[in-house]
């Protein structure tokens with residue numbers, strides 16, 4: 001299969017830990033601009049797959065390409081992040097004692113130290129970029145509030161905003177709606193759909209109501225490989241998916 005027009009291309013990828021194959025001949029292709037939902041039971045290999053993409057774990061075998069041509073197995077975590085793969089872990093890690101705007105400024109500045117990031121004069125371009133991100137993450141009216149005062153769901157949105165501030169091409173988002181209210185969950189689906197208009201996105205999630213709201217192609221992983229792939233209706237009707245995951 002051709003890699004051109006793909007943002008992520010995994011073919012025949014395997015990785016073992018102490019002889020146990022956590023990822024087993026996994027092939028998964030994400031087109032440029034696509035948003036994909038990844039589902040599957042505990043231990044299916046979802047986190048390990050993301051660890052391989054971000055360079056945290058090296059595969060024993062297989063091809064892992066980003067943006068059609070970059071061989072990710074030849075790069076380390078820091079290089080991969082710089083190339084434009086951003087990852088959001090499940091637990092929000094915002095700077096609680098800083099305002100929403102300061103959190104976004106820190107993210108815009110990336111690896112620079114906190115002091116200059118917070119106290120240098122904001123350029124017009126930076127202010128505009130922060131305005132855009134605040135709009136996308138539904139926190140436009142909370143700019144000067146402390147992050148500590150946000151709800152759990154809003155903290156998740158802020159962290160997604162911090163990811164956007166680094167201008168990634170591909171976002172990996174791990175269980176974004178765990179612990180959110182129903183209203184926040186639905187808003188998160190809309191928010192990610194907005195982001196997916198100009199980014200490629202992979203969302204790992206167990207909440208099937210949320211996955212339905214995303215309205216994208218679904219991949220179900222099981223024992224380190226793809227068990228089923230297609231629309232949510234197709235995947236949920238797959239007896240093997242019902243047996244190992246949905247029917248539980």
Ligand SMILES: Nc1ncnc2c1ncn2[C@@H]1O[C@H](COP(=O)(O)OP(=O)(O)OP(=O)(O)O)[C@@H](O)[C@H]1O
Nearest residue numbers: 017018021022040041042043044045046047048049
């Ligand atoms: N560093 C490691 N050392 C040993 N085993 C590991 C390691 N990382 C993952 N595993 C094993 O690999 C398998 C896949 O784990 P992984 O965390 O990728 O699954 P997951 O689909 O993300 O599950 P969950 O939904 O619970 O997050 C599991 O059996 C896990 O115990």
